[in-house]
Amino acid sequence: MxxxxxxxxxxxxxxxxxxxxxxxxxVLANDHVDFDVRTGEVHxxxxxxxxxxxxxxRQLYGMYKPDEGKILIxxxxxxxxxxQDAINAGIxxxxxxxxxxxxxxxxxxxxxxxKSSRGPVLDLDRVExxxxxxxxxxxxxxxxxxxxxxLAVGEQQRIEIIKxxxxxxxxxVLDEPTAVLTPQEVDDxxxxxxxxxxxxxxxxxxxxxxxxxxxxxxxxTVLRDGKNAGTRPNENVTRVELAQMMVxxxxxxxYNRPPVEAGPxxxxxxxxxxxxxxxxxxxxxxxxxxxGGEILGLAGVSGNGQRELAEALAGMRPVRQGRIILNDxxxxxxxxxxxxxxxxxxxxxxxxxxxxxxEFSVADNMILxxxxxxxxxxxxxLDFKAIREQVGKIVSxxxxxxxxxxxxxxxxxxxxxQKLILGRELSRCPSVLIASQPTRGVDIGASxxxxxxxxxxxxxxxxxxxxxxxxxxIRALSDRIAVMYEGRIIGIVDSKDATPDRLxxxxxxxxxx
Amino acid sequence: MKRVLNKVFEALLPLLAVPVAxxxxxxxxxxxxxxxxxxxxxxxxxxFGDVSGLTQTLVKATPLLLVGLGVCIAFRGGVINIxxxxxxxxxxxxxxxxxxxxxxxxxxxxxxxxxxxxxxAGAMWGGVPGILKARLGxxxxxxxxxxxxxxxxxxxxxxxxxMIDPKEIEAGTRIAQSALLPRSVWLARLVPQTLLHSGAIIxxxxxxxxxxxxxxxxxxxxxxxxxxxxxxAKYAGINVPFYQALSLILGGAFAxxxxxxxxxxxxxxxxxxxxxxxxxxxxxxxLFGSLHPLGSIPASVLFGGLLVGADKMQRAVxxxxxxxxxxxxxxxxxxxxxxxxxxxxxxxxxxxx
Numbered sequence: 019m020x021x022x023x024x025x026x027x028x029x030x031x032x033x034x035x036x037x038x039x040x041x042x043x044x045v046l047a048n049d050h051v052d053f054d055v056r057t058g059e060v061h062x063x064x065x066x067x068x069x070x071x072x073x074x075x076r077q078l079y080g081m082y083k084p085d086e087g088k089i090l091i092x093x094x095x096x097x098x099x100x101x102q103d104a105i106n107a108g109i110x111x112x113x114x115x116x117x118x119x120x121x122x123x124x125x126x127x128x129x130x131x132x133k134s135s136r137g138p139v140l141d142l143d144r145v146e147x148x149x150x151x152x153x154x155x156x157x158x159x160x161x162x163x164x165x166x167x168x169l170a171v172g173e174q175q176r177i178e179i180i181k182x183x184x185x186x187x188x189x190x191v192l193d194e195p196t197a198v199l200t201p202q203e204v205d206d207x208x209x210x211x212x213x214x215x216x217x218x219x220x221x222x223x224x225x226x227x228x229x230x231x232x233x234x235x236x237x238x239t240v241l242r243d244g245k246n247a248g249t250r251p252n253e254n255v256t257r258v259e260l261a262q263m264m265v266x267x268x269x270x271x272x273y274n275r276p277p278v279e280a281g282p283x284x285x286x287x288x289x290x291x292x293x294x295x296x297x298x299x300x301x302x303x304x305x306x307x308x309x310g311g312e313i314l315g316l317a318g319v320s321g322n323g324q325r326e327l328a329e330a331l332a333g334m335r336p337v338r339q340g341r342i343i344l345n346d347x348x349x350x351x352x353x354x355x356x357x358x359x360x361x362x363x364x365x366x367x368x369x370x371x372x373x374x375x376x377e378f379s380v381a382d383n384m385i386l387x388x389x390x391x392x393x394x395x396x397x398x399x400l401d402f403k404a405i406r407e408q409v410g411k412i413v414s415x416x417x418x419x420x421x422x423x424x425x426x427x428x429x430x431x432x433x434x435x436q437k438l439i440l441g442r443e444l445s446r447c448p449s450v451l452i453a454s455q456p457t458r459g460v461d462i463g464a465s466x467x468x469x470x471x472x473x474x475x476x477x478x479x480x481x482x483x484x485x486x487x488x489x490x491x492i493r494a495l496s497d498r499i500a501v502m503y504e505g506r507i508i509g510i511v512d513s514k515d516a517t518p519d520r521l522x523x524x525x526x527x528x529x530x531x
Numbered sequence: 532m533k534r535v536l537n538k539v540f541e542a543l544l545p546l547l548a549v550p551v552a553x554x555x556x557x558x559x560x561x562x563x564x565x566x567x568x569x570x571x572x573x574x575x576x577x578x579f580g581d582v583s584g585l586t587q588t589l590v591k592a593t594p595l596l597l598v599g600l601g602v603c604i605a606f607r608g609g610v611i612n613i614x615x616x617x618x619x620x621x622x623x624x625x626x627x628x629x630x631x632x633x634x635x636x637x638x639x640x641x642x643x644x645x646x647x648x649x650x651x652a653g654a655m656w657g658g659v660p661g662i663l664k665a666r667l668g669x670x671x672x673x674x675x676x677x678x679x680x681x682x683x684x685x686x687x688x689x690x691x692x693x694m695i696d697p698k699e700i701e702a703g704t705r706i707a708q709s710a711l712l713p714r715s716v717w718l719a720r721l722v723p724q725t726l727l728h729s730g731a732i733i734x735x736x737x738x739x740x741x742x743x744x745x746x747x748x749x750x751x752x753x754x755x756x757x758x759x760x761x762x763x764a765k766y767a768g769i770n771v772p773f774y775q776a777l778s779l780i781l782g783g784a785f786a787x788x789x790x791x792x793x794x795x796x797x798x799x800x801x802x803x804x805x806x807x808x809x810x811x812x813x814x815x816x817x818l819f820g821s822l823h824p825l826g827s828i829p830a831s832v833l834f835g836g837l838l839v840g841a842d843k844m845q846r847a848v849x850x851x852x853x854x855x856x857x858x859x860x861x862x863x864x865x866x867x868x869x870x871x872x873x874x875x876x877x878x879x880x881x882x883x884x
Binding site for chain 1: 537747748749750752753755756759760762763764765766767768769770
């Protein structure tokens, strides 16, 4: 007997992927993967970057065709040639990057690409009514008349979910939906997930955050190197086990952070104002002090001025007002070179755009900032022997896995490029380090390594500003945690007192004394 | 294995551009009623078949290579120099002015001074777009093209006015050309009875120098870093606008030198049409040489040969000279197009993998 959703669409009882193989030139992205999801459950798909999660889901959504294997829906084999076929079969996908038109309203976005019930005339009222109904039913609060550009990321995500539901999706694939949310918004989203599951929807939740996966999923499947490393019911598995399944070896989730005697103030930021790209002050009066031997974590939902602050501290973005003092030298509006010369190292947010040159070799990238100094060059001539010697040392010190020093960086994995950048920046023995999203998109193994190096640097007396959207990372490494909200520091708390709840409230703009 | 084959294919693609262009050219020759085999035979024999042809080829390759070296530096620095033509003209004008103005000075001093004048004039002509780019972000493609127009008009004015050969005024013919350069600054002929001059050697030596400059010095390293990724270079403390301007200035300097050497080695006086398209063909030669200074050497010889051989072909099979331009244009299109395809294939492979 067929069961129906409240929308009147039949419930998709079971989706089963069997022996899925997908090859790309030189890579086996999915290697005989079995995966299934049933109505009423949240099935988490966990894995590191490059483990094959997105590839697997893109095949389900008709974006790629599998080389081998079958996709069965309610026992019937399906062949999806395009996302439209998948949508027709009751599958919806919420992408990491939202597919909304900013200049249109919420209802207009939802009606976009659908047939109107009144032929060529729009029936937005009807759409609006349905949007409100869906919002009510699943706890997805939205204003249907608002323009998308006016909405925060969390709201935009809710619209994407409503859009999929409106189109009759019974099975929803959510690709890293929590990456852009505050902890409270994540909680709300999970409430919605539960309601959808109890209604009879099936949900696939792609993530690499262990806590969230354990908080919401009924079953968890881990992909590693394109293979299914195991599917477990939530009750029978722990965080440590999951991490181990992802990496393939035991992992440290908690670091040892011995007390360090605070050194002198190395980085002093006074009432800093920095314009954002839209001409308004993205950094609106920030003051911070960081001492030697201290890691100050800067948390916040992305887009609250962290990026602009980091760029100003690198000397890449003009300071409108206020001062930056590095090691007692004022460097406000100084060039990046001046910052470097006063002892600052910088790990930029976008490693391929700002941190490394794709076409340059490992060796060439390693000398990017210091090529003009000894031992890398003498009298404007590069000294290749010294470069190879020195770079080889850094490469092995920092565990950069590369076929050779002459390999172009674009052929390395994200984690290895990040270790290369870290090696380059730390081998300079900086007294101040600005690390912007140092482990974003980096696999667990490399993250762990990077974290340990940052902690070692702390023991050496470096003052570190760690800017990250990953709260676990911030809490694991920082001595103090500052939260940025709408261009200001809304509060600074000692790491001991920084519970996720408290940080979450601060990230949402609530000042907690 | 498939990966290796892909790589080989992509590397060979630009080289295939030449035979493919010739194939299309052959069809046009057929349409014009000429025998393509005969035509191409005449072309190759004309360009490379005897001492006279070969030396002419090398004479034409010399300015192509010099301009191409400047193009290599500019393109490696991420800036596009289309101003070679104007830079050749001002380089030639400056060298001529110095040579004629100080003609009683000994050659040992005057000859290098003329070259230096050409280099500096070209550098200045490249420097204007360079500084505009660095200071105000003015698009260098537009500004270098406009500097070409200015150079042509400057040359027209000078060759009809202050720099005109006094003999032309006496004779009343008033052809727009300068006085003959003093013999002391004429470049030595390498093969008697031909035009091949020592400028060719200078060009080859400079190709090696540019190679060393780009890949062995810190300045060259910075230019390449800026060209490949401005943001990363800037984060690393490299002064991006300065090196962009420098690449344009150096590009101009090489084209200016090409102008000076053309005057001192071939024409022995400044005249209209001295640049005769070398400023543009040099870009193509550099692209064909993969923007590598050493790769530009054979590429320049090939394009020099095409220019010379085309002349011979025209006479041998009686086709309109426009066909020659068409053929050269086809080579350019196919070379540039094939590079785009190679890059796109490589990119697609990487992003998929």
